[in-house]
Amino acid sequence: xxxxxxxxxxxxxxxxxxxxxxxxxxxxxxxxxxxxxxxxxxxxxxxxxxxxxxxxxxxxxxxxxxxxxxxxxxxxxxxxxxxxxxxxxxxxxxxxxxxxxxxxxxxxxxxxxxxxxxxxxxxxxxxxxxxxxxxxxxxxxxxxxxxxxxxxxxxxxxxxxxxxxxxxxxxxxxxxxxxxxxxxxxxxxxxxxxxxxxxxxxxxxxxxxxxxxxxxxxxxxxxxxxxxxxxxxxxxxxxxxxxxxxxxxxxxxxxxxxxxxxxxxxxxxxxxxxxxx
Amino acid sequence: xxxxxxxxxxxxxxxxxxxxxxxxxxxxxxxxxxxxxxxxxxxxxxxxxxxxxxxxxxxxxxxxxxxxxxxxxxxxxxxxxxxxxxxxxxxxxxxxxxxxxxxxxxxxxxxxxxxxxxxxxxxxxxxxxxxxxxxxxxxxxxxxxxxxxxxxxxxxxxxxxxxxxxxxxxxxxxxxxxxxxxxxxxxxxxxxxxxxxxxxxxxxxxxxxxxxxxxxxxxxxxxxxxxxxxxxxxxxxxxxxxxxxxxxxxxxxxxxxxxxxxxxxxxxxxxxxxxxxxxxxxxxxxxxxxxxxxx
Numbered sequence: 001x002x003x004x005x006x007x008x009x010x011x012x013x014x015x016x017x018x019x020x021x022x023x024x025x026x027x028x029x030x031x032x033x034x035x036x037x038x039x040x041x042x043x044x045x046x047x048x049x050x051x052x053x054x055x056x057x058x059x060x061x062x063x064x065x066x067x068x069x070x071x072x073x074x075x076x077x078x079x080x081x082x083x084x085x086x087x088x089x090x091x092x093x094x095x096x097x098x099x100x101x102x103x104x105x106x107x108x109x110x111x112x113x114x115x116x117x118x119x120x121x122x123x124x125x126x127x128x129x130x131x132x133x134x135x136x137x138x139x140x141x142x143x144x145x146x147x148x149x150x151x152x153x154x155x156x157x158x159x160x161x162x163x164x165x166x167x168x169x170x171x172x173x174x175x176x177x178x179x180x181x182x183x184x185x186x187x188x189x190x191x192x193x194x195x196x197x198x199x200x201x202x203x204x205x206x207x208x209x210x211x212x213x214x215x216x217x218x219x220x221x222x223x224x225x226x227x228x229x230x231x232x233x234x235x236x237x238x239x240x241x242x243x244x245x246x247x248x249x250x251x252x253x254x255x256x257x258x259x260x261x262x263x264x265x266x267x268x269x270x271x272x273x274x275x276x277x
Numbered sequence: 278x279x280x281x282x283x284x285x286x287x288x289x290x291x292x293x294x295x296x297x298x299x300x301x302x303x304x305x306x307x308x309x310x311x312x313x314x315x316x317x318x319x320x321x322x323x324x325x326x327x328x329x330x331x332x333x334x335x336x337x338x339x340x341x342x343x344x345x346x347x348x349x350x351x352x353x354x355x356x357x358x359x360x361x362x363x364x365x366x367x368x369x370x371x372x373x374x375x376x377x378x379x380x381x382x383x384x385x386x387x388x389x390x391x392x393x394x395x396x397x398x399x400x401x402x403x404x405x406x407x408x409x410x411x412x413x414x415x416x417x418x419x420x421x422x423x424x425x426x427x428x429x430x431x432x433x434x435x436x437x438x439x440x441x442x443x444x445x446x447x448x449x450x451x452x453x454x455x456x457x458x459x460x461x462x463x464x465x466x467x468x469x470x471x472x473x474x475x476x477x478x479x480x481x482x483x484x485x486x487x488x489x490x491x492x493x494x495x496x497x498x499x500x501x502x503x504x505x506x507x508x509x510x511x512x513x514x515x516x517x518x519x520x521x522x523x524x525x526x527x528x529x530x531x532x533x534x535x536x537x538x539x540x541x542x543x544x545x546x547x548x549x550x551x552x553x554x555x556x557x558x559x560x561x562x563x564x565x566x567x568x569x570x571x572x
Contacts, residue, residue: 051456071458079452087324087500088449089509095450102446103457107438135504136449151453 002065004029004159004191005050010059012045018215019045023059025210025219027159029189032182032205034196034222037212043195046212047161050193051077064158071103076152076160076190081145081167086137092147093132096122099151122150126180142173149180159191160184166201174201181205199226200247222248292530304418305525308482311430312491313521317514318437319475320496322468325448327375329493331368331469334382335476338364340485341393343410348396353410354425358477360389365473369466393485413484413536422481429478433471444468445506483521483536490540491517494547501550516546 003026011021019042027033035043048054049061052070061067064074084090090098096119101108108115123129126146131139139147145165152160160181166174182205185192194202199209199222209225211218213234218225225231226248231239239252323332342360343353367385368378397407405414418426437444446454447461455461472492479488499512524539531538 053455070456075456077453077456079456082452084449085327087327087497089321089325089445089496089500089504089506090449091504091506094506098442098446098450099453099457102442102450102454103459104442105439106442108442137504 001029003027003062004031004064005193006060006062006065007049008060008062010049010061011057012042012049012054013057018057020212020215020217021057023217027191027193029158029191030185031207032185032192032194032202033208033210034194034199034202034206035210035212036196036199037217041212041214043212044163047077047163047193047195050159050161051075073155074158076155076157078145078148078152078160078162078165080164081141081148081169083141083144084136084139086135088136090136091133092128092136092139092143093119093123095136095144095147096128096150096154099154118154119150122154123147125153126150127176140173142169142176145169145173145177146180149177149184153184153190156188157190159193162192162194162196164196165194166196166198171201178202178205203246203248226250295530298529302525302529304420304423305482306522308418308423308426309521309525310518311426312479312482313518314514315430315433315475316479316491316521317495317517318434318510319472320492320494320517321499321510321513322437322444322448323472323492324496324500325445326465326468328378328472329489330379330382332472332476332489332492334368334386335361335364335473336480336485336488337386337393338389339473339477339480340410341389341396343480343485344393344396344400344407347402347407347410348400354422354477354481357410357480358474361473361477361480362470364389365469366466369469408534409484410480411484411486412534413482413487413539414534418481426478426481429474433474436467436471440464440467483539484534487536487540490520490536490543494543495520498543498547498550501547501554516543519546 005025005027007023007025010023010025012019013021025033035046037043045054049056050063050068052068052072052075063072066072066074068075097115100115100118101111120129123132126149128143128146128150131143134143136144136147148165149160162181165177169177178201181192181194184190194206196202199206203222206222208220209218209222211225211231211234214236216234218230218234226241228240231241231250232252235252237252239250242249242251323329339357339361342363343357345351345360346353346356364385368381371377371381393410397410400407408414443454443459444464444467446457447459447464451461475492476488479491483491495513495517496509498516499509502512503509520539520543523542524535527538527542528535
């Protein structure tokens with residue numbers, strides 16, 4: 001079977017700084033991979049490489065058996081939730097439509113009916129039909145992220161690249177989004193590469209974790225990577241991982257304090273709960 | 278109504294010779310209709326790309342170019358094109374980020390406005406020419422300027438039709454547009470160039486100070502009424518046409534320049550749209566979507 005994503009001896013450096021090197025990563029169809037690490041460790045850069053926006057310094061990067069390239073319709077992308085201005089001439093369904101044909105030149109004369117029914121189906125799949133006609137600027141963050149998923153799925157991708165898609169969502173909507181992604185990868189064998197600061201919302205669905213810190217990384221199942229030993233080694237400082245009720249709490253990791261849970265870390269000094277669910 | 282008010286109104290409005298005046302401004306009405314069409318379409322992207330202030334900047338720099346041409350005996354149309362295109366290039370290259378663009382515009386506008394006023398002060402030709410650049414005129418549109426207006430409008434509309442979808446994608450959702458292979462960095466400067474051409478031809482008719490009534494207000498009004506990617510441009514064009522052609526037709530019977538009429542009609546349309554949106558809001562979006570989310 002063709003790997004959805006394959007990195008071979010991949011190295012990425014900017015000027016004199018190496019973000020990561022010698023990275024070998026195989027993501028099978030339907031696999032859910034969480035990418036963790038502090039700010040600036042190169043998580044988003046990894047997504048940019050897979051999107052064909054940033055070239056590797058050395059090594060190979062493939063998606064669905066082919067070298068990465070920009071605009072590949074086999075790659076779906078869910079960017080960080082930013083929100084839209086109220087003065088945007090788009091409704092919910094138009095955002096999804098852009099995922100389908102926004103890159104095409106010329107007036108939208110061909111395939112109108114087919115595109116319309118495709119968009120209807122995509123909206124239905126993510127439960128967004130009820131607000132499909134509401135102006136984009138009036139939708140909540142959770143509603144916008146549902147549309148983002150439908151938009152990313154418009155071209156039937158082999159892999160979904162998600163850049164902190166749960167940021168600024170409440171717990172209920174976090175769960176809704178994770179469930180949608182999980183269902184998609186189970187039903188359509190779509191691989192998911194999920195960049196996040198916060199593993200707990202996706203712990204139940206994560207097959208493997210790629211943890212990147214200071215150019216070093218560790219790849220394995222959550223129970224292999226999210227341990228006191230591994231994280232202490234990666235952080236070069238004593239870190240303790242506590243497991244409680246299927247949640248992970250990372251204690252220590254000075255560098256990681258802001259990374260793991262920006263809101264909760266403020267008042268907790270050295271102790272940093274990695275989840276509040 | 279008081280008697281004195283009637284007298285002063287009669288000085289301003291006099292539609293007695295209207296039917297004889299109409300043929301004289303045939304060119305102006307065609308020009309106004311074309312500008313309404315182009316302006317209505319372009320204004321949608323001006324609002325979507327958050328460019329109203331840049332439009333203001335481009336028009337003042339275009340004014341400096343036109344008044345410079347007037348002083349040095351060049352073509353006013355060419356002068357305003359040189360001004361607006363160079364402004365658009367500067368903003369397109371230096372000001373890709375909104376903050377940079379706004380500060381650059383804020384710095385360059387007063388300087389070029391001052392330059393334009395200097396040129397006009399030194400110019401000793403017909404005073405109407407001077408005033409017209411700032412506030413617009415209807416009678417001075419000869420066949421030559423009409424031809425350049427037609428050529429510019431057709432070009433701008435044709436290019437926009439070709440790039441509309443990727444340009445809209447790049448404007449509202451740049452992160453994703455880049456990932457989907459849209460040449461976002463190319464489309465920004467391209468639109469600035471189209472905008473510059475539109476501003477340059479608009480100045481001939483509505484004047485530098487009032488270009489925003491044509492290139493900002495119509496789409497801003499349309500967006501109060503709908504968010505449909507089809508109906509926003511359509512309504513915007515209808516609003517711009519009403520303001521332009523309506524403004525010319527009313528101005529014809531009066532002694533006042535065209536621009537107050539265009540801007541007033543434009544503004545009234547905007548107010549009406551806002552009013553409509555405010556009245557509709559309570560009933561607007563159903564609570565059903567939130568309920569559906571919980572399921």
